[in-house]
Amino acid sequence: xxxxxxxxxxxxxxxxxxVVLSNYVLIPAVxxxxxLALGALGVTLIYGILRFSNFAHGDTMAFGAMATxxxxxxxxxxxxxxxxxxxxxxxxxxxxxxxxxxxLTTDRLVYRFYRQKKAPPVILVIVSMGVMFVMNGLxxxxxxxxxxxxxxGERFIISAREFKKMTGLSExxxxxxxxxxxxxxxxxxxMTLFWFLNRTRTGKSMxxxxxxxxxxxxxxxNPDRVVMVTWIIxxxxxxxxxxxxxxxxSFKPFTYLQLLLPIFAAAxxxxxxxxxxxxxxGFVIAFSEILITYPLKRVLKYLLPENLEPSTxxxxxxxxxxxxxxxxxxxxxxxxxxxxxxxxxxx
Amino acid sequence: MIKVENLHRHFGGFRAxxxxxxxIREGSITGLVGPNGAGKTTLFNVIAxxxxxTSGRVTMAGIDITGMPPHALFHKGxxxxxxxxxxxxxxxxxxxxxMVPGGQTGEVLWNTWFGRKRIADEERVLQAKADEVLEFxxxxxxxxxxxxxxxGGQKKLLELGRTMMVxxxxxxxxxxxxxxxxxxxxxxxxxxxxxxxxxxxxxxxxEHDMEFIGRLCDPVIxxxxxxxxxxxxxxxxxxxxxxxxxYLGTGLKNKGAA
Numbered sequence: 001x002x003x004x005x006x007x008x009x010x011x012x013x014x015x016x017x018x019v020v021l022s023n024y025v026l027i028p029a030v031x032x033x034x035x036l037a038l039g040a041l042g043v044t045l046i047y048g049i050l051r052f053s054n055f056a057h058g059d060t061m062a063f064g065a066m067a068t069x070x071x072x073x074x075x076x077x078x079x080x081x082x083x084x085x086x087x088x089x090x091x092x093x094x095x096x097x098x099x100x101x102x103x104l105t106t107d108r109l110v111y112r113f114y115r116q117k118k119a120p121p122v123i124l125v126i127v128s129m130g131v132m133f134v135m136n137g138l139x140x141x142x143x144x145x146x147x148x149x150x151x152x153g154e155r156f157i158i159s160a161r162e163f164k165k166m167t168g169l170s171e172x173x174x175x176x177x178x179x180x181x182x183x184x185x186x187x188x189x190x191m192t193l194f195w196f197l198n199r200t201r202t203g204k205s206m207x208x209x210x211x212x213x214x215x216x217x218x219x220x221x222n223p224d225r226v227v228m229v230t231w232i233i234x235x236x237x238x239x240x241x242x243x244x245x246x247x248x249x250s251f252k253p254f255t256y257l258q259l260l261l262p263i264f265a266a267a268x269x270x271x272x273x274x275x276x277x278x279x280x281x282g283f284v285i286a287f288s289e290i291l292i293t294y295p296l297k298r299v300l301k302y303l304l305p306e307n308l309e310p311s312t313x314x315x316x317x318x319x320x321x322x323x324x325x326x327x328x329x330x331x332x333x334x335x336x337x338x339x340x341x342x343x344x345x346x347x
Numbered sequence: 348m349i350k351v352e353n354l355h356r357h358f359g360g361f362r363a364x365x366x367x368x369x370x371i372r373e374g375s376i377t378g379l380v381g382p383n384g385a386g387k388t389t390l391f392n393v394i395a396x397x398x399x400x401t402s403g404r405v406t407m408a409g410i411d412i413t414g415m416p417p418h419a420l421f422h423k424g425x426x427x428x429x430x431x432x433x434x435x436x437x438x439x440x441x442x443x444x445x446m447v448p449g450g451q452t453g454e455v456l457w458n459t460w461f462g463r464k465r466i467a468d469e470e471r472v473l474q475a476k477a478d479e480v481l482e483f484x485x486x487x488x489x490x491x492x493x494x495x496x497x498x499g500g501q502k503k504l505l506e507l508g509r510t511m512m513v514x515x516x517x518x519x520x521x522x523x524x525x526x527x528x529x530x531x532x533x534x535x536x537x538x539x540x541x542x543x544x545x546x547x548x549x550x551x552x553x554e555h556d557m558e559f560i561g562r563l564c565d566p567v568i569x570x571x572x573x574x575x576x577x578x579x580x581x582x583x584x585x586x587x588x589x590x591x592x593x594y595l596g597t598g599l600k601n602k603g604a605a
Contacts, residue, residue, distance in 0.1 A: 201453025201466055208435045208446050215433040218395065219509065220421035220449030229456050 012169065017302035019171040023160075024298070029283075029290040031179040031248055034186035037282030038241035039259065040266035041193065041275055042234045044344075048210040048273035049230045050111070052124035057238060058260030059135035062253050063102055064239025065246040066143045068095030069150045076152065084154040089181065092243050100235035106131055107231055115227070132257075139253045148251045151178060178248040189240055190279060193233070197275065202229055210273060258323070262289065265326035269333045271344025280341060285326050293319045348373040348517055348549050349394065354403030356386075356393050363389040365573030366403075371517065376543055376550040378564030380557075380584075382593065386573040387553045388430060391519050395427040396420045407517070418449055424516030428509070428523060430553075432502035436495030440486070443494045443505060444477035445470070447512040473512075480508045485534060500527040507538055510548075518542075520552040524559050532556075536563060557581075569593070 039061060046054040054060075071091035081087050110131060114124055156162075157180050160172025197203035208216045209226045217223060242256065249255070266285045270277025295313035304310070317325065333340060349371040356364040364386040371377045379387050392398040394405055396417040405413045412420060435443050451473075452458050453466040481487040484504045489497065494505060503523055510518045520539075524532050536559060542548040554560050560567060561581045569576040569584055571593040577584060584590055 196459070200459045201451055201470070202456055202459050204438070204442065204446065205449070205454050207437060211435040211437055212433050214397065214417075214429070215435065216446070216449070217397075217417040218421060218427055219447045220418050220513075221446070222418050222450060222454070223416075225454055232456060 013302040015167075016169055016171045017299050019163075019167075019169055019173050020298050020302070023171070023173045025287075025290050025294055027173075027175060027179055029287045031182045032290065033283035033286030034182050035241050035245045035248065035282075036262055036266045036286050037279040038186055038189060038237050038244070039263040040270065040278035040282050041190070042237040042241070043263055043267040044270070044273055044275060044278040045206075045230060045234055045237070047267070049206055050115075050124075050227065051213075052121045052128065053264070053272075055125060055128045055260065056106075056132040056135055057234075057263065058256045058258075059132050059139065059253075060099060060103065060235070060238040061242030061245070061259065062139045062256035063135055063242070064095045064099040064235070065242035065251050065256070066139050066253075067098035068092050068239065068243040069143065069148055069246065069251060071095060072150045082153060084177070086151050086153045086178070086181070086247060088150055088243055088247055089185075092240060095239040095243055096236045099239040100232045102135075103231040103235045104228065107227065132260075136253065136257060143253070145253055148246075150251065151247050153177060176248070178244075182244045182248050185240065185244060189237065193237070193275065196233075206230060261323050262286075262326045265330045268330055269340055271340025271342040274340065274342045274344040277340050277342035277344055284341070285329060288329055289322050289325045292316045292325050293322045348408060349551070350406045351390070351394065352404045352406075354390070354393060354405065355401040356389050356398060357401045362573050364393060364400075367570065367573065367575050369568055369575050369578070371549060371551050372566075373549055374543070374547060375565065376539065376552065376563050378560045378567040378581075379551060379553045379570065380555070380560065380567060381570035381576070385570040387570055388521060389573075390570070391427060391521055391553065395425065395519060421448070421513075422450065424514065425519075426510045426513070426515045426517070427519035428503075428506040428521055430521040430525070432499065432506050434494040434497070434502055434505060436493065438494055439491050440481065440494050440497070440505060441474070441477050441490045444480055444508055444512055445473045447509050476512060480511045483511065484508050484538060500531040503527055504531070504535065504538075507535060511542065514546070515548055517549040517551065520550060520554075522553050522555065524554055524556050532559060539563060557585075 039057065042060070043054060043057050046052065046057070068088055068091045071094040072088045075081070075087050075090060080090065082089055110127060111124065114127055154177050156174060157177055158173060158175040160174040163173040164170070197207060205216070205221050206226055206229060208219070208221060209223070216226070245256075245259065262285050266281035267278050268281070269284055270279065270281030293315065295315035297310050297312065297314045300314060301309050351367055351369050354364055354367045355362065367386070367390060379390075381387050389398065393400045396412075396415050396419070399414045403413070404411060407423065407425060412423070412425070435446060438446070451466075452462055452469055455462070458466060478487065478490070481490055484507065486501060486504055486508075489501065494502070497505065507520075507523065523535055523539075527535065539550060539552075540563065543550060552564065554564075565580055566578055567581050567584045568578045569587075569590045576593055577587050577590050579587070
């Protein structure tokens with residue numbers, strides 16, 4: 001079908017292919033990549049400054065998302081709303097505060113003890129696994145193990161039907177509000193974080209601590225303060241990432257445990273301890289995961305002549321194996337560039 | 348100024364510092380010498396709070412400072428530099444200096460947003476001071492260079508510069524002259540003497556270059572096997588039989604006799 005008489009059939013087909021690719025790969029991958037990048041930033045900050053891999057990060061995100069959900073429900077019951085935007089946006093700051101309180105308490109009760117003993121990183125990693133189980137239990141205890149929906153407001157910025165009507169193409173392009181919000185929020189958060197790390201004195205003292213802990217101490221920088229600020233920032237990143245992921249997909253405590261894998265892959269691929277790397281890593285993982293598990297037949301049928309049209313789905317891997325993608329990339333990067341794509345600390 | 352009493356630091360069975368007692372006079376430039384493995388750097392680390400002592404006591408102007416964390420000691424005016432120069436590699440030379448002193452207004456998260464003016468005022472003072480220090484050390488042309496790219500000698504100057512950002516009372520220099528060429532060594536030596544005379548810094552320095560020590564230090568303390576062996580002027584030390592044996596080695600003693 002050719003709705004526009006100025007366009008040839010061939011042009012239409014290419015446009016349709018682009019639309020399909022955007023709809024199923026590009027937009028979801030950018031949104032998912034933003035969520036991974038925010039998660040990986042938290043992991044990488046802890047690695048750079050506190051010097052251990054924090055396995056509890058996925059569940060920290062779950063806790064942040066849960067706190068956001070509870071406050072969202074409270075606001076919804078009060079009739080507070082943001083109109084077309086989800087109410088959850090208003091609740092995220094409260095989610096951050098709750099997460100910061102949780103992380104600071106955890107640090108006080110658990111991590112500080114090992115830090116004062118100068119425990120090697122490997123012990124802290126195991127400790128963080130313990131913390132992970134506790135947090136996971138805490139979240140399931142409070143909100144239950146089931147799916148929770150808390151998105152409201154407009155569902156789409158552009159829906160597939162509107163898009164088809166607008167362009168006359170046979171393929172539709174849907175752009176969900178939550179995807180748009182995820183991308184915009186991620187950009188704002190990342191910009192604020194980089195401004196903070198590079199331009200403010202607090203950020204510089206964190207970088208100093210990451211560059212050379214001994215020297216930072218001997219320059220009179222108070223380590224307790226740096227640790228505290230780091231946890232607060234990590235809480236902000238984790239709660240935001242968790243809430244955005246929950247808005248975009250749905251909230252289920254267990255999915256956050258699984259999310260830990262691609263997040264770590266993103267942080268390591270980008271170079272642990274390097275914030276730019278964490279962002280790049282997030283998108284590398286998100287794009288590969290979605291591109292490899294998406295059946296490309298729908299794109300190819302527009303691009304190839306009829307006789308070459310693939311008979312199979314051209315799906316390189318079933319979605320069940322999507323975590324395998326992160327790990328394959330992780331292994332390849334570690335083999336050839338152990339410090340990650342951007343120069344990080346070696347693992 | 349600093350009094351070390353019967354200090355021990357053991358690593359397992361190894362007694363790196365084995366009952367050292369010594370005193371650093373206020374206003375002096377005290378040299379600390381000894382063969383490799385004599386426990387000099389460990390002693391520094393214990394005094395500066397990097398390592399806790401196994402036993403013993405360190406006092407500064409009569410106050411017990413044993414086991415205090417480094418950043419707390421820093422605020423008491425006790426500073427140190429490292430044998431292998433340390434720097435914040437990802438920051439510029441000027442930013443490196445401006446990190447000192449810690450505990451600035453801007454380090455509190457709240458003030459990042461609500462104390463902008465105070466931070467800006469503070470930064471202005473610091474920046475002027477950093478520029479002054481860089482000029483004093485003759486490395487002002489490297490101001491915006493990343494500290495990670497400096498040469499070994501320049502990093503040593505930067506270490507010294509760090510101690511000049513605050514009014515230190517006592518500075519511990521760990522082989523500030525090692526691996527530095529003659530010209531740069533003289534610059535460092537001049538800077539140390541000026542800081543000592545003009546600003547009243549007390550120095551305690553580990554050094555291997557006898558000529559450099561002879562020029563700067565009085566008194567000189569000799570350590571061997573974790574203990575203080577002798578103390579005195581450089582001439583006295585050079586003449587001390589025990590020291591010659593432990594530190595300069597028997598070979599040199601024979602040569603001296605010949």
